[in-house]
Amino acid sequence: MLKAVIFLGLIGMLIFTTNYSYSQQQPGLATFQESAQVMIERGTPENVTASIALQSTSIQEIRVPAELEQKIRENGRITSVILTNEDRCVLGVSGKACIIINVARDPADKNFLAIQNSTKIIAGSFIGELNQAFDTKATFHSVFVQVNDEISKAVETSGGATSKGTVSAVYVMPMEDTESMYEKISAILLPKIIRDAGGFYDIAKNLSKEEKSFMTFSIIPLENKSLLQLKISADYKNEESSGEINPLEFLKTDELKRSDYFSRGFYPLNSILQVAVLSPNSTNVSDVRGTIVPTQIVAGDKIPKELTGEGWIFDPDQGEIIQGKYIFGERTSINKDELVFSLGGSELLAPKKVSPSFDESTVVVIIITVVAVAAAVYYLKGYRK
Known part of the structure; x- marks a missing residue:
């Protein structure tokens, strides 16, 4: 939690910039962000909290x-x-x-x-x-x-x-x-251009229909701007926990589609899915159906080597806490079958995609990804790293 709070402070310096350009991939970072979060506390029963958060530091995007x-x-x-x-x-x-x-x-x-x-x-x-x-x-x-x-x-x-x-x-x-x-x-709060752009906004609308859902809007003042976040969460209890994790099952959708608000450029860091699993006993990630993004360690964090490819980053990928982040790369949507993974299997966790040559100039923008996700962790109800 302390690490997440430190990252939250860094948002004041990093997240306000609307666009960053680099020589090869030319990724951008918009002030508006959408994140999907699923936290699973394994046990009997298994407690699950699924959330969609829309956030910005611009009062034009959250009014x-x-x-x-x-x-x-x-x-x-x-x-x-x-x-x-x-x-x-x-x-x-x-x-x-x-x-x-x-x-x-x-x-x-x-x-x-x-x-x-x-x-x-x-x-x-x-x-x-x-x-x-x-x-x-x-x-x-x-x-x-x-x-x-x-x-x-x-x-x-x-x-x-x-x-x-x-x-x-x-x-x-x-x-x-x-x-x-x-x-x-x-x-x-949301201008028509964002509401009409769909994406995680529409998923939140569907999630709000769940019996045990609730809404939270937060204003967090920072030094020069405020972090504004609109969030829908739903709580579930499963009598029997399964070794297979299907995140979109709890978000009540078959497809995770990005907002069309980002269609005017390449904004790979502004739509992220995060899954956290808390287990009473040590476990490990296995049998990942989708892609695992090649990573390297920077400043103690596991980060992707490039931003154009979609896939999972698991950090940690074993222990009593499992945390996975899914980035879309150049894709605009991911279906539920591509996001399924298991816990406790014997298959080794290994990248399924060959990485191109690594451009070190992307490190700065990748660290911003960590900052953005840390903000999502900070608001994920009940989660203590």
Whole structure:
């Protein structure tokens, strides 16, 4: 988790640039990103969380009012703003949708009453504008003070943006089903050009129809811009875990198609699938049906040697935690059969595609991939590396 947080800070320097060009492949990096995430906690029952996240640092791509975004960012004490219909968004709240304003604790506040009052003053100065921006009518519920790590975990929001030293001002409103909430909020936040471009946006729309799905929108202020993320997640329980992993089964689609928003150029890093498997016992990746991308180690991370080919990068590929990232390369879609792999088999894990000569100038852009995926990990509910 610490590594993911460090990477999140690097986003402020790396992810804002709209386009990077290199001599051979000429890959680009857009501010808008789409990611699909599947986390599997093996056991009896097996717990699975499948998510689609759309994120950007541009308020033209995720349309938060400019004055509100600037006001939140320049406040200095607000660490995140989260809108969610996840049940029990924080400890003590049930059957309500929430707007949570997370505020860094002021060391000058020496007792609970002082902490509560200063947090309410800050949060109260934003809730009116937030209600207007989201077309909601959230009213004050309570203030939670996270005094240690255990309490921090107990009241953690689905945005993953609470920590020790953070105080959460919670505002509640009537619960709304995920499908209608996503339809409303995405229409407010996402411009028509992105909604009409399909891709992961359409998959999220289908995922929002699942019984145990929930929506989260997060504003994370950084130094010069904010990280804005709209996310749909669905929880599942499988009574019997299988050694075969089919990620798209949990995303309720037969095909993972990239957004047409990226069709104007080569943006291989802006659509990524990530799968994390947590097992009680050590296991290993085997029997991969699709391609495994040739990799090398850079700064301690396994990264692809080139960006035009599609395939998996497993890091680690054995142990109690398995993590796989799938990149599309030059392809615009991948079907479910190409993404299936197994755990615990005996077949050796080996690249199935010969790599061309490696251009070291691509290392910089590949590291940006790691940064982008780290942001996705940071928001993947329940995942602790």
